[in-house]
Amino acid sequence: MLERYSKYKRLRFETPATGVLRIVMHNPDSLNSADIQMHGELGAIWRDIDADPNVAVAILTGDGKAFSAGGDFDMIEAIKSDFQIRAQIWKEAKDIVYNIINCSKPVISAMRGPAVGAGLVCGLLADISIASKTARIIDGHTRLGVAAGDHAAMVWPLLCGLARAKYYLLLCDPLSGEEAERIGLISKAVEDEELDATALALAERLANGAQSAIRWTKYSLNNWLRQMGPTFDASLALEFLGFTGPEATEGLASFRERRKPVFPKDCPL
Numbered sequence: 001m002l003e004r005y006s007k008y009k010r011l012r013f014e015t016p017a018t019g020v021l022r023i024v025m026h027n028p029d030s031l032n033s034a035d036i037q038m039h040g041e042l043g044a045i046w047r048d049i050d051a052d053p054n055v056a057v058a059i060l061t062g063d064g065k066a067f068s069a070g071g072d073f074d075m076i077e078a079i080k081s082d083f084q085i086r087a088q089i090w091k092e093a094k095d096i097v098y099n100i101i102n103c104s105k106p107v108i109s110a111m112r113g114p115a116v117g118a119g120l121v122c123g124l125l126a127d128i129s130i131a132s133k134t135a136r137i138i139d140g141h142t143r144l145g146v147a148a149g150d151h152a153a154m155v156w157p158l159l160c161g162l163a164r165a166k167y168y169l170l171l172c173d174p175l176s177g178e179e180a181e182r183i184g185l186i187s188k189a190v191e192d193e194e195l196d197a198t199a200l201a202l203a204e205r206l207a208n209g210a211q212s213a214i215r216w217t218k219y220s221l222n223n224w225l226r227q228m229g230p231t232f233d234a235s236l237a238l239e240f241l242g243f244t245g246p247e248a249t250e251g252l253a254s255f256r257e258r259r260k261p262v263f264p265k266d267c268p269l
Helices: 036-051 073-081 083-102 117-125 152-160 162-171 177-182 192-207 211-221 229-242 246-256
Strands: 011-017 020-025 057-062 107-111 114-116 128-132 136-138 188-190
Touching (some): 011 192, 020 192, 036 073, 036 083, 057 117, 073 083, 083 117, 107 192, 114 117, 117 152, 128 192, 152 162
Parallel strands (some): 107 128, 114 136
Antiparallel strands (some): 011 020
8 A cells, every 4th residue: 555655755654544544744853844855745745645545534744743843944045046946846835735725535634843834834734633732833934034925825814814814924923732723723732642543533533434525525615725826826926036035045044043033124015
């Protein structure tokens, strides 16, 4: 069953139950941050799952004590400096969002520790999102100096309302899993030691359910997200425009140097 996934290098695969595929983001040297390899794989995996007759439900989680710590700094530097890489990552970012939305199989996310960047995209677009109560959910785009692209403008207002979405996306304040459940950003928050078992129990219920009924329900509900496609496309384009500017340069430097950013005061907008 797992041979078809042998091409993946940053994603590991397990079959904890019949019809259930667990996807484990694996970049242990940097808290499962998304480097160029993982970023591409997170865009491609949902089509492979959609085509796999042995998979009824997918669980996405991270290796060890982290879900994903966001974009790898070297990848961000490459996006800033190389047009070919920038265009490639833009296309992959679009694929991550649309492919998980259009995957016919239900997806469950199980988030612990930091949940940022491309991993968080999948975590919040999952059909059922579960986090440990102590997970740290952060959309850090404006702290990096770019617009909140990826998934945020598409799904955060729908999940937690426009007022809270603006608060967290403009300020980049972190959310615990417990707080994320309270405001409706995720489906469920549990104690850390219960996270994996809870995700698996829900996956088994879905795998044992009426498959066409479940998949058609997912398809219908995700029309809410498809309607927000133009909003997502605009946010992603503006994010990648921002990567060419001085704010992203300062944002990345401040992360590398572990200091507060000093963004330019002049803004042409």
